[in-house]
Amino acid sequence: MENKNKFNVTDETAWCPGCGNFAIIDSLKNSLNELDLDPYKVLVVGGIGQAAKTPQYLNTNGFCGLHGRSLPPAVAAKIVNKELTVIINTGDGDAYGEGGNHFIHNVRRNVNVAHFVHDNQIYGLTKGQASPTTEKGQVTKVQTMGSVNLPMNPILLAISLGAGFVARSFSGRKDHLKEMMKKAIEYNGYALVDILQPCVSFNKVNTFQWYNKRVYELEKSYDEKDRLKAIEKSMEWGDKIPIGVIYKENKSSYTDNINFLSGEETLVDMSTSLDTVRGYIQEFK
Amino acid sequence: MENKNKFNVTDETAWCPGCGNFAIIDSLKNSLNELDLDPYKVLVVGGIGQAAKTPQYLNTNGFCGLHGRSLPPAVAAKIVNKELTVIINTGDGDAYGEGGNHFIHNVRRNVNVAHFVHDNQIYGLTKGQASPTTEKGQVTKVQTMGSVNLPMNPILLAISLGAGFVARSFSGRKDHLKEMMKKAIEYNGYALVDILQPCVSFNKVNTFQWYNKRVYELEKSYDEKDRLKAIEKSMEWGDKIPIGVIYKENKSSYTDNINFLSGEETLVDMSTSLDTVRGYIQEFK
Amino acid sequence: MDYNILIGGSAGQGMETISSILEKILQKRRYEIFTTRDYMSRIRGGHNFIQIRFSIDKITSHSDKLDLIVALNEETIDIHKKRLKNKGIIIGEKDFNYNDKKFMGIPLNEISKKIGNLRVKGSIAVGSVLKLFGFNNDFIMDILKKTFKKDELITVNMNAIEEGFNCLEKIFDVPKGNSKDKILINGNESIALGAIAANCKFYSAYPMTPSTSIMTYIASKMEEAQIVVEQAEDEIAAINMAIGASYAGVRAMTGTSGGGFALKVEGLGLAAMLETPLVIAEVQRPGPTTGFPTRTEQSDLKFIITSAQGEFPRMVISVKHPEDAFFQTVRAFNLADKYQIPVVIMNDQFLADYTTTVDPFDIDKVTRDRYIDNFIHGEYVRYKITKNGVSPRIIPGKIKDKLVLVDSDEHDESGHITESAEDRVKMNDKRMRKLDYLKDELIEPDFFGNKEADILLLGWGSMHGPLKEAVKELNILNIKTKALVFGDIWPLPTKLIQNEVKGINKIINVEQNATGQLNLIIKEVLCVSCTDSILKYDGRQLSAGEIVDRVKNIIKLK
Amino acid sequence: MDYNILIGGSAGQGMETISSILEKILQKRRYEIFTTRDYMSRIRGGHNFIQIRFSIDKITSHSDKLDLIVALNEETIDIHKKRLKNKGIIIGEKDFNYNDKKFMGIPLNEISKKIGNLRVKGSIAVGSVLKLFGFNNDFIMDILKKTFKKDELITVNMNAIEEGFNCLEKIFDVPKGNSKDKILINGNESIALGAIAANCKFYSAYPMTPSTSIMTYIASKMEEAQIVVEQAEDEIAAINMAIGASYAGVRAMTGTSGGGFALKVEGLGLAAMLETPLVIAEVQRPGPTTGFPTRTEQSDLKFIITSAQGEFPRMVISVKHPEDAFFQTVRAFNLADKYQIPVVIMNDQFLADYTTTVDPFDIDKVTRDRYIDNFIHGEYVRYKITKNGVSPRIIPGKIKDKLVLVDSDEHDESGHITESAEDRVKMNDKRMRKLDYLKDELIEPDFFGNKEADILLLGWGSMHGPLKEAVKELNILNIKTKALVFGDIWPLPTKLIQNEVKGINKIINVEQNATGQLNLIIKEVLCVSCTDSILKYDGRQLSAGEIVDRVKNIIKLK
Numbered sequence A, B: 001m002e003n004k005n006k007f008n009v010t011d012e013t014a015w016c017p018g019c020g021n022f023a024i025i026d027s028l029k030n031s032l033n034e035l036d037l038d039p040y041k042v043l044v045v046g047g048i049g050q051a052a053k054t055p056q057y058l059n060t061n062g063f064c065g066l067h068g069r070s071l072p073p074a075v076a077a078k079i080v081n082k083e084l085t086v087i088i089n090t091g092d093g094d095a096y097g098e099g100g101n102h103f104i105h106n107v108r109r110n111v112n113v114a115h116f117v118h119d120n121q122i123y124g125l126t127k128g129q130a131s132p133t134t135e136k137g138q139v140t141k142v143q144t145m146g147s148v149n150l151p152m153n154p155i156l157l158a159i160s161l162g163a164g165f166v167a168r169s170f171s172g173r174k175d176h177l178k179e180m181m182k183k184a185i186e187y188n189g190y191a192l193v194d195i196l197q198p199c200v201s202f203n204k205v206n207t208f209q210w211y212n213k214r215v216y217e218l219e220k221s222y223d224e225k226d227r228l229k230a231i232e233k234s235m236e237w238g239d240k241i242p243i244g245v246i247y248k249e250n251k252s253s254y255t256d257n258i259n260f261l262s263g264e265e266t267l268v269d270m271s272t273s274l275d276t277v278r279g280y281i282q283e284f285k
Numbered sequence C, D: 001m002d003y004n005i006l007i008g009g010s011a012g013q014g015m016e017t018i019s020s021i022l023e024k025i026l027q028k029r030r031y032e033i034f035t036t037r038d039y040m041s042r043i044r045g046g047h048n049f050i051q052i053r054f055s056i057d058k059i060t061s062h063s064d065k066l067d068l069i070v071a072l073n074e075e076t077i078d079i080h081k082k083r084l085k086n087k088g089i090i091i092g093e094k095d096f097n098y099n100d101k102k103f104m105g106i107p108l109n110e111i112s113k114k115i116g117n118l119r120v121k122g123s124i125a126v127g128s129v130l131k132l133f134g135f136n137n138d139f140i141m142d143i144l145k146k147t148f149k150k151d152e153l154i155t156v157n158m159n160a161i162e163e164g165f166n167c168l169e170k171i172f173d174v175p176k177g178n179s180k181d182k183i184l185i186n187g188n189e190s191i192a193l194g195a196i197a198a199n200c201k202f203y204s205a206y207p208m209t210p211s212t213s214i215m216t217y218i219a220s221k222m223e224e225a226q227i228v229v230e231q232a233e234d235e236i237a238a239i240n241m242a243i244g245a246s247y248a249g250v251r252a253m254t255g256t257s258g259g260g261f262a263l264k265v266e267g268l269g270l271a272a273m274l275e276t277p278l279v280i281a282e283v284q285r286p287g288p289t290t291g292f293p294t295r296t297e298q299s300d301l302k303f304i305i306t307s308a309q310g311e312f313p314r315m316v317i318s319v320k321h322p323e324d325a326f327f328q329t330v331r332a333f334n335l336a337d338k339y340q341i342p343v344v345i346m347n348d349q350f351l352a353d354y355t356t357t358v359d360p361f362d363i364d365k366v367t368r369d370r371y372i373d374n375f376i377h378g379e380y381v382r383y384k385i386t387k388n389g390v391s392p393r394i395i396p397g398k399i400k401d402k403l404v405l406v407d408s409d410e411h412d413e414s415g416h417i418t419e420s421a422e423d424r425v426k427m428n429d430k431r432m433r434k435l436d437y438l439k440d441e442l443i444e445p446d447f448f449g450n451k452e453a454d455i456l457l458l459g460w461g462s463m464h465g466p467l468k469e470a471v472k473e474l475n476i477l478n479i480k481t482k483a484l485v486f487g488d489i490w491p492l493p494t495k496l497i498q499n500e501v502k503g504i505n506k507i508i509n510v511e512q513n514a515t516g517q518l519n520l521i522i523k524e525v526l527c528v529s530c531t532d533s534i535l536k537y538d539g540r541q542l543s544a545g546e547i548v549d550r551v552k553n554i555i556k557l558k
């Protein structure tokens, strides 16, 4: 970790040696640094889980809320103060499992936040149960007969829901990850980066090597604007796993859509005058 | 309503005259009848809402649970007793809004149930707020500046999640609807039928005429087995709205995947002997 | 003078419009009004009714005795005629198959056909009602303009009212109204106005009867007052969004009924643990679960005061009447900000929906106390241990280089996760310490009645109105009675009640529930137990008259 | 004789394996064992420790005084050495930079390198520990076989233990163990076994510390015992699935900790309203919210007994020790079926995770009373009004032409939605009536101590063990003490306590929380208040010794 990085604050974490989270937090710090953001203007939100501890280790504003509930406070904070750069770092269980309903509806809401899912295909903090992205058949201490559920494809799901920025990266490709993060942060609207992340303690299937062998960067020629193609691309999983911006489309975000939020002034600085309220009361006469 | 239909029990409902729910319940009764099912072997589950009152008006077993929570008890009941035909009738708000997380994860779970969503693109029982399928810009008493969220496409979503049976119908095409219902009930696995349903009281945009003008039945040549084509087809919405089985794929369902559930005997008839338990206790010695 | 009109029919017959026009006319004529609504959980059909009571004196309860029934269908007569006073009358379609000297038929069908619009029947009936009370057509045009907006509709409805006028003769003798220039408002609108007055900028909720009208009112001012009203995907999102908005610096609120509150329980604890101010409106209806969605009950009290795992300070205020609802909502925001705690405003369907005439809320009494720091010298930590348990709060992104870190895990002063026993005890004590200070701010219950009473009635929240009238009436009957009605209810204010119970041999809790929850919490806090209870849990609100009867019954004076 | 060994290090150093091997050896050697676990909420690093206490007498609490510290890192010594008894010793890596005559170094690094596997350090330490107590290598091979399964690992670990043996000499003089052939088990495993014994066929849950091990144990038998263990997408799904499964006819259960329970509150009310039997395990940890995920507290009591909107009967049982956990879980299923209500089993991290030796649960005492009808004469309605409030229950799809309709809206006897005031009162009364009968089945609290005591200690649930030892010790010190420990806690059994409080001037509640919740509910129910409290809320369990000290402190006998 570069010491001059202004987002550095500690090297002490509760993560296991060898965990993919280290590379993710490094890439995050580097992307924030390269975007030259001011720490006090950045808010990083997590739920609960190993990934969700990220805000604890950053020199930014931080909000560690409830398991599965990272998106609602994050988008609300952005709506209230769009001068904040709002980023969500959280686990696959948090984002797609307990938090699934917020995931699907916040894609629809399209608030300008960047959502970084540390997708280790497992529940880390609770010691290794299946997550929504765990492969079918994988045996755990709870899925003793193997997971029977079809794994979720978050990339495909997000595109289907109408997300305007959908990317995948891998904690083993720090520079690529950093670039994805920067693009997601700069994108105006909800931006998802699903980050493949080895969990050395509990996921013995999807290891660093497993991912490393499979991931490949999208070809230069790939057209990230073609939705149907993007959907097709997002179905690629197995021997080859594409990383990069799978789909991108520019559109107006939540605050652009509501006239009083679209200007310079942020909601946190607005005030309803008492005279206005007096008028409302009169209407009941 | 045919009087000889054994699923008939009352003509008294709490629905508004002209509501699409009448045609839906008729089609449901007819499909059950034509499938020659036995009322006491059928379970219809609803959440809370206008659509969710369906079990109240049928001569079947019925379970009206919580708003948004119709799928969990329904799939559990099927797992416990697969001799029951389990059907869920509920609203778009119930299924895709409050119940969104159960929707996405039950597609993955793939229990053999038929899910009939009365999609009136509005919250009926609570008097007309936007639902997840309400068109962008539609004004309601809560969405006073027009709905800003991207409407959800349940068909596309279900296919993306890996559903094996995904269909659309319209309450104004009772026979078509009946056929879709029959196919969904007969399908082995989670089967979704999103049913376009006019709400005469609260949805003044998507009226009977609006739907009636737009819906068309899928061409005979349409290949319901091609997933990518199905995805493309599911994106059709606006001037023309396809109805029919948009996607179908045969695969094993939840109870097929778990060996002790895949046989003849149902869980409700199984029993763990006390000797077995005695043995487990000895293991702690 | 005190008149009570019932308008009954099935959902979708436009009763809400008729009664609203009638109420507005009575308001303009300077009467005091108290209108209650009895709806079924459906959009069309069934049986609904509205009772408009008006008087020249202030009234605070509905009454079960009727002077006039306006029957939009025959069922209405069957159901309600037994409640008609001796001189009471019934009006309705002249073709109703109903023979009674109390019944006066109006040719609603015929006239509406003549007018060429079948939806004006209600307006015809309005005209007849006005005539019965000897009112002329003053104010009507203005009211119709506001109600119908479209010229064409205004004209036909005006015609209808005039036709209705001609159908009947004056029967009731009413003195002229002489109240001040009042507003006519219900409890939920008052909460909504209170939130706007408090400068709430973010209201996130999921629709749920009978709380939805708070959201609807604020949404009606969304653009003009610049308030984000966000319909969340579920109640969990609603409360977590409100917490995020509050963290980011605005006043934020969420609202729901019991079932939705159940889903917000985890979020309630989150607000408390993060020490992020939050206001939550909980509008009760009969449970368990879905229960009676459109009816009233006060059965969520114990649930609300103890909900969520672990231990933390919270404030629960039960609102008593529309004016109280307005000012307590403002106060709720101030207390939430001052102590950085969640404040729950409890209401119920009765007060949510009843409309009554009150003095316009005095905006000059509204204060907005944010307790937010704009400058910080030296290091900033979010959870500084302080004497009163409240730590300096700043808005993230507003003070250069100062960061705000919050965490739902147990944390140290800086907001970082801790596993230390010592830190834990310090933080838990810090949070709980706020309660000591909060207790000094509690508002004691309202007292009314006879200081020398032998009977003490206890109530909370919306029971205020019915109890007030009941106490007045009981004392007139020489049954010496006094009452305490709690608004602040958790922490429980204990000074007044400890005084008032002394030497009393009948302490009666009057509650709209089955287990007497107020009694239970008084027992827990003070080891004082009620001797008798007046409880009701059929979804229909206790009226002053019912309370009087049941008190008489308890003291065996029948 | 009573020895206390602490094994400390950071997460991931294999402490769980070492201590489990040691425990099993002690078990085979017929000692009584009581082992507690202190973990941080992380997978690697930090500081964790396990304390194994063993004796020839039955022990029911951990102790703070240590005979032996096995230090896997130096931090362990720093943190715990102050708790070492006079004759206590510390063992650890010989290269530790630590000089003290109590310290005995073992060349763990050197030996493990020699063996060629760095992960066997723990086994070397096990060997040394055994030697200190003068144990030979009986039983070890069997235990290693069960622990490691792979031949290669068994061999290296056996070697390591033997090497460890050779490092030290016998120091402690221990009599031979002589207990009966016992099982070594923790509270959560006991609950899980209870569920299987009760023929639970459906367990749906979402992982949450410290409840997850219930699910893990049942899942380990899923295939063999044919039990569906379903990891739900969230806690809301978990409880609603369990309700659906129960409706469909099997015994069903869900389990979680406080935060997950918060999400199940709405479902709890649903089970009650549908009158569908349901068993819920709630394993407490310190709150609010996320709090201390891996630590212990008893702060959810008031929350659990009042949670959910509206009013309905529920039963709450707090389990006291592993054997109780097993039999109460069986009873919970029987009561849930008998009264068609939700039954909550409350546990906490302390009892969830401590392991102790107990007699094998006597399976012959297990009954499975379903109260399900297989024949119905005439019409069947789900909610028949009956004297005791319990309606005949049938399984849908099992009796030809009989249908089961359930509804969360208020309903009539047939399960159809009603809006009638009369139906409502009947149904509410019917549901609440079950409580009257349930109250007759309550199990009074456990009593122990001196009948002539001046001091009464009150506790609930897992406090049973520490209180039992504390009372014994206090009486030995001639401080005449008795205790009541509640298992059934809501409805509160009141007979015994009303007798035992008579004439007592020191009533002390001993609870692992900050507000004394047991005291509060006793006040609410009986208007009896404790005079003093022994409370702890730092996430670490009160030991018998601590309770003794604090009692002495209260009676000023220091």
Ligand SMILES: Cc1ncc(C[n+]2csc(CCOP(=O)(O)OP(=O)(O)O)c2C)c(N)n1
Binding pocket: A048, A049, A050, A051, A052, A066, A067, A090, A091, A092, A093, A094, A095, A118, A120, A122, A123, A124, A125, A126, A131, D206, D207, D208, D209, D235, D259, D260, D263, D290
């Ligand atoms: C309401 C609630 N349910 C469950 C938990 C327990 N819990 C904490 S983290 C976690 C899952 C962690 O998995 P993931 O989100 O993938 O994060 P990871 O640890 O793998 O980074 C769970 C189930 C909780 N804290 N709150």
Ligand SMILES: Cc1ncc(C[n+]2csc(CCOP(=O)(O)OP(=O)(O)O)c2C)c(N)n1
Binding pocket: B048, B049, B050, B051, B052, B066, B067, B090, B091, B092, B093, B094, B095, B118, B120, B122, B123, B124, B125, B126, B131, C206, C207, C208, C209, C235, C259, C260, C263, C290
């Ligand atoms: C937890 C909870 N939240 C909210 C409600 C209120 N509610 C009842 S039905 C409904 C929405 C109805 O919409 P939909 O599901 O589309 O059904 P429809 O009435 O349109 O058929 C809502 C919000 C509730 N009963 N429970």
Ligand code: SF4
Binding pocket: A014, A015, A016, A018, A019, A020, A021, A050, A051, A120, A124, A125, A198, A199, A200, A201, A202, D043, D044
């Ligand atoms: S458990 Fe897995 S995800 Fe968590 S810190 Fe360890 S390696 Fe990383």
Ligand code: SF4
Binding pocket: B014, B015, B016, B018, B019, B020, B021, B050, B051, B120, B124, B125, B198, B199, B200, B201, B202, C043, C044
């Ligand atoms: S409100 Fe709409 S959905 Fe409900 S019954 Fe009436 S028309 Fe049908």
Ligand SMILES: [Mg+2]
Binding pocket: A091, A092, A093, A118, A119, A120, A121, A122, A123, A124, A131
């Ligand atoms: Mg994960």
Ligand SMILES: [Mg+2]
Binding pocket: B091, B092, B093, B118, B119, B120, B121, B122, B123, B124, B131
């Ligand atoms: Mg709908």
